[in-house]
Amino acid sequence: MWNEPYLETCCRSALHRLELSGALGRPDGLKDGPCLHRLAGMRLAAHQADGRFRITPEGEARHEREVLRSRPAA
Incomplete structure (x- = not known):
């Protein structure tokens, strides 16, 4: 069962x-x-104290599952 919130296309791109x-x-x-x-x-x-956003370990894992998974094989 899918238990993670859906990421809109724009948010996947931002990730x-x-x-x-x-x-x-x-x-x-x-x-x-x-x-x-x-x-x-x-x-x-x-969102860090210097005003910049940095990916978290959870974000890296989600990126691997959702963004990299959708890339065509070379």
Whole structure:
């Protein structure tokens, strides 16, 4: 049974960009800001004291399951 909240396409994209940003993270105030705040509310991202969002271990696991899983094999 699926027991995780659904991630809208825009939020999956924001999660992917967050993963790609690595330790640098993503600043608040960008177009994907609402999604980053939503991801933080789901504990998939953390809004740090420096104002940047960084992916959490839970976010990395969700990224692997939902984003990387959907990529076609090379």
